Amino acid sequence: MPSTDSDGLIKEAERVMTICNACRYCEGHCAVFPAMALRIHFTAGNLRYLANLCHNCGSCFHHCQYAPPHAFDVNVPRVFADLRAETYQRYAWPAPLARLFRRNGLAAAIITAVSMVALVVLTVVVAGPALRGGHGGSFYAVLPHHLMVGLFGAVGLYVAVALAIGVIRFWRDVGAGDPVSIRLSTVVRASGDVLRLRYLGGGGGDGCTYPTEAPSQVRRRFHHLTFYGFLLCLAATTIAAIYHQLGRMAPYPLWSVPVVLGILGGVGLVTGPIGLLLLKQRSDPEPYRRSQFAMDIAFLVLLFAAAGTGFAVLCLRDTAAMAILLAVHLGVVLGLFLTLPYGKFVHALYRFAALVRYAGERSRPPPRPG
């Protein structure tokens, strides 16, 4: 269970950053240390910003002359992982749901299970004869289009609002007393950092020290598979919705744009999470917070399950089993959506916000000493 002792965490992060700022050997690894070097003292907002800039690549730990068992006990990835968990809870909206982060594996499992049951019940109620076949491979024959759009539209809107409120409050807090304006150039720069996962590169192009102390690109590659898989699946769904509006009715053939994108995305969402889960098993326990594995694993398993059930629906879409499989798939997707603001997914938004701020800080003239 992630620690929620905010004051203790901030104090420890400040202690560690004070040591790092007097050393700076890790300046070349990532954005955290150049951002740190712009400061002499650290506010809580500064530290939450640095924590969310950290990609948890581990290079600074494996290359640290002060890493435990040294008496200075410097473990940047660990204290920042704890502080990120604190950040996610601090800015969760609505606030009472922040507790979902604390037993995230259980919370995700219950929410997803309830979503699946709800979708199956709904399907049994509304599908009628399509439940036993005769749907002609059309999903909308099982669950009417307006019902699907209404349900996922409403959930999507809620998720977007919850995420936006969290990230806006984070942005304001970390910029308190030292605001950075958002410009197109800084957003472009940060987007490039995200799309290439620049800071999982270790700074030398060899990759990060994950899962062991030998630099490797393997984590970056599996994360790319997961990230681009997720985007492709979103694109497939969106294009299918547009097709429907334009009067092109499902089911779409195998070589249609939505199906091809969906298959490609699904492959990414199956292989990426499996790879990341296997790496996690092998990761060095010192710098990586195993107590937060539940949150990571819950998200990865949900992504994998969404893709896996999606494939099952696609393969069996012309059989009688499709109706129930579709209900299960939509149940998993609903669970995934509902937990987006209360799980690992939020790291993407806070990380992006931190990178936009970093790009803004870099483009400012350096502060005059004195």
Place this chain on the structure above:
Amino acid sequence: MDSWPHSPDVLVAGGGNAALCAAITARQAGTRVLVLESAPRVFRGGNSRHTRNLRYAHPGADGIATGPYPEDEFWDDLWRVTGGRTSEALARHAIHDSVELPSWMVRHGVRFQPPLSGTLHLGRTNGFFLGGGKALVNAYYRAAEALGVEIVYDAEVQDVDLEGGRFVRARVRHHGQERQVEARVLIAAAGGFEANLPWLRESWGAAADNFIVRGTPYNQGRLLRALLDRGVMSVGDARQCHAVAVDGRAPKFDGGIVTRVDCVPFGIVVNQQAQRFYDEGEDFWPKRYAIWGRLVAAQPDQIGHVLIDAKPRGLFMPTVFPPLVAGSIRELAVGLGLSPEALEDTVQRFNASVRAGRFDPAVLDDCHTEGLDPPKTHWAVAIDRPPFSAYSLRPGITFTYLGVAVDEHARVRMADGTLSANMFAAGEIMAGNILGQGYLAGFGMTLGTVFGRIAGKEAARALHGL
């Protein structure tokens, strides 16, 4: 325990930069190599784990350094800091070989990066390791393991058996047990003795008790002492070392880089009598930091106090320990345990002697004192804007120069002047051949890498003749 490799061709005593360069090179020449590192794995690498750059000669900007550093300039720099206490033949050999180091290092997994903030003056002459010295050490251990070098941790060579100038076997302490290791060739790369407090006391007397050892506690110098006791020629002076001024609150061992205090050029430094004792603004800090350890060591109780006012904030690297801060010089003196009158007098005399100039930390500016002894020749600005801050400084011993004599093939010389048939040395244990006194930033790594590679190559060559 019996899985220990017995009777390697080449026994490398030590586990830092020089040892690993030697082990890798000897292994690449087809020999069976055993590395004995006295530290446990987590603290492996000797003082190399605290380093961050390497000085090397190069004809121009090369993506690592920002401009040319010709061999002659390198030699001039070395001549100046050592005051001529060097071996020109060995030094020029090392400088010449340094040209090819970065490409060799990169081939063996080391990565470079632009110079660190606060060290821009070294950007032209030195290559900075991405992630610092521990990243370099990790890369070399990976390279050595991949090549099939055998590595044993917690294994300190405490003594050696020699026969007529030939190495026969090493006596090794491993997890508290004594073992003997025979090998056809020994490469001694086990560092100096700076962490051996009784030995420091032999050389420095009671003053040594006030020294802080910046680096690894594992550099006990036992192999060095054994070699000298068994008839190897010594070189250098036991009192000569690389020492910098560090924060007096630093841990006794292993505090490394963060304990340094960089604000000396922007303030004044006084001793326990509240008297100044050296020109704080003599030159850029990266060129002068290495003399302040010895300067402080020469003061009463081996302590100095650097004083700054509010103006230099942000001009120097942040410190790991907060300064003592006070609203007045008097209050600061009380906090430091100095005579308030004496300190006020020193600051007043300093302030009165400052001649107005154009303060610029980026150049050797014209802010200096007049009629003050010792003078402050650059960046002399009155200390008059509260709050005032102070750091107490201690000598931070970094590495020692007493070593074993070698020739340009890294071959160990016996006390009678003959060369050993099968003993070589590299790194700090032989640095005294070239560094008679003084220090150049990043030069320890140059010596370790150059002579490590030479020792590895020559060890393999010697095997054919044995």
